[in-house]
Amino acid sequence: MIKHVTKSTYEAEVLKSDVPVVVDFWAAWCGPCRMQGTILEQLDPEIASKAKIVKVNVDEEGELAMTFGVQSIPTLLFYKDGKVANKAVGVRDAAAIKSALGI
Helix, strand or coil, X not given: CCEECCHHHHHHHHHCCCCCEEEEEECCCCHHHHHHHHHHHHHHHHHCCCCXXXXXXXXXXXXXXXXXXXXXXXXXXXXXXXXXEEXXXXXXXXXXXXXXXXX
């Protein structure tokens, strides 16, 4: 299940995760973000045992977006061992997401 994270839950859900994490920076008004969201929702059950997906609404969590240099959405950050291992701006398909996660 894809969780929505905030500044107060980011550390626990992302930085201290024991599995790789995809962080989707998005906004409700963004058409490409909705497309990316659909891809992530379809992918989530397939990768749930190996990685997790979380979402950050940039309109509600602007400070978090600024902290990570998100200037365009959708932006995906791929975390491994609490550190950003990869970044993708724009819509990515399931194969590209799995490849970025190394699964």
